[in-house]
Amino acid sequence: MVSIALFSLSVLFLALAVYCRMLYVKLRDSRKSNRELSLKNQELNTQVHSNELSSIRYKLNPHLFKNALNSIQSHAYQTYYSMDKLSGVLDYVLYESDQPLVSLREEMDFAANFIEINRLKLSPLFDLRIRNTINLDDERIGNLKILPLITIDLIENAFKHTDFQKNESFISIHLEIKDGEFLLEVSNRISERAPLKKERSGLGLKNLEERLKIAYPNAYQLTLKNEKPVFHAQLKLQLNG
Numbered sequence: 001m002v003s004i005a006l007f008s009l010s011v012l013f014l015a016l017a018v019y020c021r022m023l024y025v026k027l028r029d030s031r032k033s034n035r036e037l038s039l040k041n042q043e044l045n046t047q048v049h050s051n052e053l054s055s056i057r058y059k060l061n062p063h064l065f066k067n068a069l070n071s072i073q074s075h076a077y078q079t080y081y082s083m084d085k086l087s088g089v090l091d092y093v094l095y096e097s098d099q100p101l102v103s104l105r106e107e108m109d110f111a112a113n114f115i116e117i118n119r120l121k122l123s124p125l126f127d128l129r130i131r132n133t134i135n136l137d138d139e140r141i142g143n144l145k146i147l148p149l150i151t152i153d154l155i156e157n158a159f160k161h162t163d164f165q166k167n168e169s170f171i172s173i174h175l176e177i178k179d180g181e182f183l184l185e186v187s188n189r190i191s192e193r194a195p196l197k198k199e200r201s202g203l204g205l206k207n208l209e210e211r212l213k214i215a216y217p218n219a220y221q222l223t224l225k226n227e228k229p230v231f232h233a234q235l236k237l238q239l240n241g
Contacts, residue, residue, distance in 0.1 A: 078120065081116075081120075082116075082117060082120050085113040085114075085116045085117045086113075086117055088109065088110070088113040089110060089113050089114055089117065092106065092109070092110040092113075092148075093149070096110075096148055097148040097149050098148075099148060100147075100215075101145040101146060101147060101148070102145065102146060102147075102148045103142060103143055103144070103145065103146075104134070104136070104141060104142060104143070104144040104145070104146050104177070104182070104239070105136050105142040105143070106148075107146050107148060107149075107150065107151060108132070108134060108136060108175070110148075110149070110151070110152075111151040111152070111155065111175070112132075114151075114152060114155060114156075115130065115155065115173065118155075118159045121164075122164060123164065126164060126169070126170075127169065127170035127171070128170070128171050129170065129171070129172040129173065130173050131172075131173070131174045131175070132173075132174075132175040132176075133175070133176045133177075134175055134176060134177050141177055144177070144180070144182075144239045144240070145239065145240060146182060146237065146239055147211060147212075147215045147216070147237075150184075150208075150211070150212075150235075150237070151175075151184055153204040153205055153207070153208040154184060154186045154205075154208070154233045154235060155173060155186060156204065157186070157204060157205060157231075157233065158171045158173070158186045158187070158188040158231075158233075159171065159188075161188065161190055161191055161231065162188045162189060162190070162191055163189070163190075163191035163192060166189070166191075168189060169188075169189045169191075170187075170188065170189055171186070171187070171188045172185070172186065172187040172188070173185070173186050174186075177239075180238060180239050180240075181236055181237065181238055181239070182235075182236070182237040182238075182239050183234070183235070183236055184233075184234070184235045185232075185233070185234045185235075186232075186233045186234075187230055187231065187232045187233070188230070188231055189229050189230055190226075190228060190229050190230065190231050192229075205224065208222070209222055212235075212237075216237055216238070219237065219238040220235070220236060220237050220238070221234075221235070221236040222234070222235050222236075223235075
């Protein structure tokens with residue numbers, strides 16, 4: 001009887017061990033399956049997140065490219081515009097300015113191009129005042145003769161000696177003709193900083209007056225006033241048809 005009891009107990013322990021082994025294997029496989037499911041879930045989340053980012057990127061990129069294209073087009077237009085104005089200035093200097101006199105229309109076109117070239121370096125908020133009341137459509141006025149490059153020195157002087165960073169700075173240019181008398185008035189707020197010295201610096205206004213004395217003896221008036229912080233220049237010429 002004892003032997004039978006011991007055998008039965010041994011069988012019971014063996015069955016219990018086998019059952020525990022089966023539970024262990026099942027638990028291990030379950031954990032492995034859970035880990036695999038977790039990894040697959042992470043991969044799916046990553047893929048979904050990546051797809052969302054790609055979708056957003058594809059939505060944003062066209063706008064970025066469009067903005068970049070608009071910027072390039074703006075710079076290209078400014079470059080074309082400035083080159084066109086510079087071309088007009090160079091043509092005038094090279095082919096027209098060697099003549100004793102040119103038409104008032106030609107000189108006014110030159111002055112306008114020169115002003116536009118200088119305007120490109122200004123902030124849109126800078127106070128640049130241009131008033132031109134000369135009616136070039138009137139042939140009697142447009143065909144009046146004038147010394148070439150007579151306007152450049154006073155206008156260039158204003159752009160050269162103005163501090164464009166100060167809020168109160170300004171440049172004012174007034175062009176007018178009345179009863180055959182040409183008037184150019186230029187005013188600007190003087191920069192407090194000394195301009196960069198160049199080899200031929202300061203010769204422009206002196207050369208202007210020398211040219212006026214030769215070309216318009218007793219027929220011109222040049223007035224220069226340094227009323228700090230504003231510099232005023234006025235040129236009057238009696239023109240002949």
